[in-house]
Amino acid sequence: MKYFVTIGEERLEIELGSGGATFGTGETVPVELAAVPGTALRHLLLGDEGWRLTAVREEDGWTLSTRGRRFRVRIEDERTHAIRELSGVEGSDEGPKELRAPMPGLVVRVLVEAGQEVERGDGLVVMEAMKMENELRADAAGRVSEIRVQEGATVAQGQVLVTLEAEGA
């Protein structure tokens, strides 16, 4: 089976077959992923190269961490990838984006209005948690399509706060 993997801004193709994992470079390596029973701890053998990993399933992919770094990983198989390509929505950077609460807390201020154009890095919402105010910013330019929270509201982790439409969409 062929997979399309998105790790942050990087995209990798990988095919799992009888000879192992084949990467975009054409190289094929035997792979094995073992789990410590009842835990999120994994061990990957890539050929004979050992990788300590942890894996937690998320709504839209996985959070993997290894050697001190955490990665949000999205993955789709060839078929899903092809359908999405055909539907005209190229890649995951386009289309509506959602700003979700990274932690439970209190919405202190909403900094934008519906319809407003924002640049990447613009502040959208200020949340308070652990007595610290944290500004949540747009990770891409776009237009605010909907504000889903009010100032003063208590929100759960992962709750959608603001939706953005990508520029030109």
Added chain:
Amino acid sequence: MSGLRRVLIANRGEIAVRVIRACRELGIETVAVYSDPDRLAPHVRLADRAVLVGPAPASESYLDVGRLLEAARRTGADSVHPGYGFLAENASFAGLVEDAGLVWIGPPPNAIAAMGDKTEARERMRSAGVPVIPGSEGALDDPDAAREAADRIGYPVMLKAAAGGGGKGMRVVRAAGEFESAFRGARSEAGQAFGDERVYLERFLDAPRHIEIQVLADAHGRTVHVGERECSIQRRHQKLIEEAPSPVVDAELRERMGRVAVAAAEAVGYRSAGTVEFLFQDDEFFFLEMNTRIQVEHPVTELVWEVDLVQEQLRIAGGDPILWQAPDEAPRGHAVECRIGGEDPFAGFLPSAGRVVDLEVPSGPGVRWDGGIEPGFEVGLHYDPLLAKLLVHAPTREEAIDRMARALDELEVVGLATSAPFHRAVMREPDFRAGRLSIRYVEEHADLLREPPNADTLRAVAAAAALLEEERRQGAHPRTAAGTGSADGAAARSAWQRTFDPL
């Protein structure tokens, strides 16, 4: 043998665990207090007794003086250890504990109060011969007065609002010619921010180090210093990494700073463990403040000075003299501490919460873990984000840093983001390794975490993700493989069971 019999620990997290351990070793019983969500917290499960003191918000539980005193009374505790944070430097709580006939495991309430008032503390220290940052006496009327004061003190200087802080009304002045506009600017900003235009002036330190001296004082008239800690790696005044000894303090300077710290403690009639903090630059040191409690970073001192500071606190509070004697060769080796916080360094240290799904704690030679979390524990947003302290001890600073890098690589906290990646990056950073430190280190190394992941890592993560996806689609398998002769799910499962599951 300590005179204390049963200690109530008015705290939670790693410091409550630390105090319980010290009590156990001295044969003292322990009483934990806890809030609703902390029912199964490590400190509760370790203590001999445990009392619920209220709901999650600290103001209704760990800070509720009435409930804490009631818990002490009900459990027959004879003493209270406040840890750090919460009520540790609250003189009126300390007084209420004593009024209730209990022993306060800390300094006398009036010593806490004297050091708590920063202006009063500065004056007292000045008269005790402790160097304070030179500044103007009182507010300045005009740029000329400011210039005269600056000529006396030496440049650069900083103009500061008399009524406030937080960076408002502050101006750095590096030469006499800059006073005219800086003075006007500082005054008007101070007026707008605080409704009070008065400004004063202080020597400005460009890149000072934070170096502090640990002191111990008992009721028998003995006050000693236990060397220094360097805590220059800070973010917004929160320490992140501490070490002992400081790479810039030699025996002569240590003795000089130690004598000053002892004088500072004696000037307020100090008892128990305490810390005198200094800013250090160009071979000069200036009093910053005194922390009248056990500090988060106390274990680095314990490792290189062969002392148990919490046990000393318990002994001193029980009326015994300080047990510790400086070893012949001290400090011995080098110790480093990294504060592992529930904060995401890739997102501006945004607090992170969640369940600790799994935890792998580093161990092996020279590693110490003072932790307040366990697998399954829910980290909420009500309390300080400090999850644990990771410490190492090695013969030299270089070896200690390498050991810390190794230990950090072993650490896995699954379920929430932690500050560990920041620490990993610092351990490899050349300025840190060379001991070129100042309290501006973090802002000057803002690109520490910008390094993109290398191709090998991306390849491994992508392969793992593909195998996980395969596993998910085929149903849960403990092992998934391709090209290793057991690509088939069922074969993989039986291979796994053969190896690891004799049933």
